[in-house]
Amino acid sequence: MMERCIKRQNCNSFSNPSPPAAAxxxxxxxxxxxxxxxxxxxxxxxxxxxxxxxxxxxxxxxxxxxxxxxxxxxxxxxxxxxxxxxxxxxAPRMVSALTSDGAAPAGRLGGGWHALAKLLFFCCGCVAPTRFFAPDRPEPGHFVGESRFSKTSGRSFLARRCWGDLLYVSDLCEHPAAGGGEDLGAYRGVFRGFMKSRTRAWLIGRQAELEPRVRCPYCGARVWSMTAAGLVPRSASRRLGAHEGSLEYFVCVNGHLHGYCWLAHLSTDDDRDDSSGGDEEEEEDGSAEFSFRV
Structure with a gap:
């Protein structure tokens, strides 16, 4: 009995410490x-x-x-x-344009800031074939050392009926072919205020179907194929330096764009002419452009 009382007192001392100890x-x-x-x-x-x-x-x-x-x-x-x-x-100028005039209520972008950051610094490559584009081999995504986004380039990806939208598109990330075939080009972009854009309104009005097996590589949302929707203008191929009809791009429900193309091999003269014409177009349009390094 004595031993039991001592054990009970010891247990109580741990579970209910004395007032000084508790304090x-x-x-x-x-x-x-x-x-x-x-x-x-x-x-x-x-x-x-x-x-x-x-x-x-x-x-x-x-x-x-x-x-x-x-x-x-x-x-x-x-x-x-x-x-x-x-x-x-x-990317201060781009962010300012994407968030101005109530395009991002309470500073919230479609898909979140982490999705925009990934879009700025990450090329998604082309890891799987799609309905209108089948690469010979998968091209994995990767971080990019330098990026340049332009709303002038973005306008080349908009059908005439959607010219009121503001779209930023990156320069091409070129993936050279291993066996001397056609080089793969990958590009990405983002709409300003996509929920109120003409592009989205046209897609919804025409009841364009969302792709069943493709997801946005930046926010994971479902996407529309702009090729399937008939919203790929010819100016997109010219802007990319791609074979006409050999490109595809997608736009997700949050307004992120990603796509691929086969790059045309230009001669030296063609390359020089295309380059000078592009500079004149940039000056006339007054595009907000910038570059940055990781």
């Missing part, structure tokens, strides 16, 4: 057993601190992606804050 425990934990560990992460998880840290490394997209994989809390902060600041820092 000491509360002073260490801040009043709760779990709050101490939570408070340890307050400093590093503070959004202002994180912004200062990533600003000091020039918003390196690789590091932000790694940080977003650490925990759910960091991923949420990265999607809400870090990727937005990355886009604003690297």
């Amino acid at each position: 000491a425990a509360r002073s260490i934990t801040g009043g709760g057993g779990c709050s101490y560990m939570a408070d340890m992460n307050t400093g590093i998880m503070d959004e202002t601190v994180l912004q200062l840290v990533f600003r000091s490394i020039n918003w390196d997209p690789h590091v932000i992606c790694v940080a977003a994989c650490v925990s759910r809390r960091l991923r949420a902060v990265a999607r809400r804050v870090l990727f937005r600041e990355l886009c604003i820092s690297r």
